[in-house]
Amino acid sequence: MSRELPSLNALRAFEATARLGSVSRAAEELSVTHGAISRQLRVLEEALQQPLFTRQGRGITLTAIGEQLRDRVTTAFDQLRDGWSELRRPGNDSPxxxxxxxxxxxxxxxxxxxxxxxxxxxxxxxxxxxxxxxxxxxxxxxxxxxxxxxxxxxxxxxxxxxPERIGPVVSPRYAGLARLLGRDESVLCDEALLHTTSRPQAWPEWAQASGVPAKSLRHGQGFARLFYLLEAAVAGLGVAIAPEQLVRDDLSAGRLLAPWGFRQTSAxxxxxxxxxxxxxxxxxxxxxxxxxxxxx
CATH class of the missing domain: 3.40.190.10 (Periplasmic binding protein-like II)
Known part of the structure; x- marks a missing residue:
């Protein structure tokens, strides 16, 4: 029986597809086209005379022979990566x-x-x-x-x-602060809440943990990053939602207040x-x- 190895590119395409569970994601990771990955997979399947994947809905799953090949190829690529890393970074003196x-x-x-x-x-x-x-x-x-x-x-x-804990925070400089203090969490249903588009589930997750109907919350100004959201809160632009550790220094310094405390999340x-x-x-x-x- 021949001991000749298949193309390394074909094995690399298979390893990425098996690991990511998607031809498209494998193509994106390897910076090639979807068609290039498909061709490399066909090379292996023709050499083995067996399919490596089967279609399942919109996704793909490994066949029995595909699982065997995945285990062997993954081990081989891991050993290659480990060896390369050791050569590039000879010890703990590296950054x-x-x-x-x-x-x-x-x-x-x-x-x-x-x-x-x-x-x-x-x-x-x-x-x-x-x-x-x-x-x-x-x-x-x-x-x-x-x-x-x-x-x-x-x-x-x-x-x-x-554990992550999140809660509403507001600056002492916020013009509407007086109507919020001394009230329970439901008062926030009347606020246009600051939020971040990078984590849209933060306010609903807090609302569920606090017993506030998530649908009653109203979003105001949105920010692309959490950092911008918290800077807006410090500037007194409104009430924001924040992880406790990220605002701990602001709370200690009095730049922000957390009138309703923090709730633990699944994160x-x-x-x-x-x-x-x-x-x-x-x-x-x-x-x-x-x-x-x-x-x-």
Missing amino acids: FVLGCASSLLARWVIPRLDRLERDLPMLRLHLSPEEDPLSPQRAEPDAALALAAPPWPAAWQVHALA SWILATPRRRNDSRVDSLATWLRNELNSN
């Missing part, structure tokens, strides 16, 4: 790349950066702003700090740091690392982040 959404970076990480670098001098942290650092289309960092809800991406090992602060990567610095960073996030 540690932390992916992080820009709002978390600006509002939480940067104000603590001096303390982090002092406490973990071996880390040599390099910050990489990414709106979705866990996305498979992004360059893979050493770790990603994120606010996310399960299920977690299969390719990442997740270190839970702290968590997490530190995620690629499953195939083993870096001893991750545990130290996760411990430091967990302590900071859970401190009062």
